[in-house]
Amino acid sequence: MIWPRRQKLPSDLPLVKLEGFRVILRPPQLEDWSKWAKIRDKNRAFLEPLEPTWPENCLTRDFYERRYARQTKDRQQDRAYSFLILTKENKTIIGGVNINNICRGAAQYASLGYWLDQDEQGVGYMAESLRLAINYGFKDLKLHRFHAGCLADNQSSINLLLKLGFTEEGFAKKYVRINGQWQDHKLFGLPVEDWN
């Protein structure tokens, strides 16, 4: 068996665009900064308790440029793939999905991160977005498995993962530092064999 290997890809790779019925996923661009910062700022109180601590200047143009450079390098090195979610209808940024921590060799897995504008929740945008990202991961990146970890009380995220076919596989104590505290997480997994 020859496993897909991590390799440095050329920097002029065409940017991936994943199209669903109602959403488009594409990598962040430098021109997205002001719209991205606006929507992140609007959702700050909602997202901060669920994410790693927001650095003080994280919404500035300078910070965004450094973040963009890291995301580009990660994509070129097959380490992580970041996407913004836009509505197809009016091309508004409504959230993000990240395929993170790609592990090649005999593992071939990655973890999923995601967030959605609070005003756009409850209509299935994230379910559609994750289906696109997972399909891309399995078909194009040749991954074999996705992982996701949720705070035990993040019920909307847990519902979403179960709806997509993830299985609850375990519990990790003090797993990720969320909002300044090492916090316990429920762990979910989806091997390609369970994906249709």
Ligand SMILES: CC(C)(COP(=O)(O)OP(=O)(O)OC[C@H]1O[C@@H](n2cnc3c(N)ncnc32)[C@H](O)[C@@H]1OP(=O)(O)O)[C@@H](O)C(=O)NCCC(=O)NCCS
């Ligand atoms: C987790 C999160 C993305 C879930 O958002 P969401 O809008 O509930 O997720 P979905 O897009 O799957 O929408 C599901 C809801 O839409 C409803 N829905 C309506 N139309 C639908 C459709 N066409 N397709 C699918 N679901 C639809 C579903 O019934 C469900 O509602 P319910 O929760 O009341 O049953 C969101 O709460 C979030 O951004 N949280 C903060 C960040 C976070 O927690 N990230 C994950 C860390 S582990």
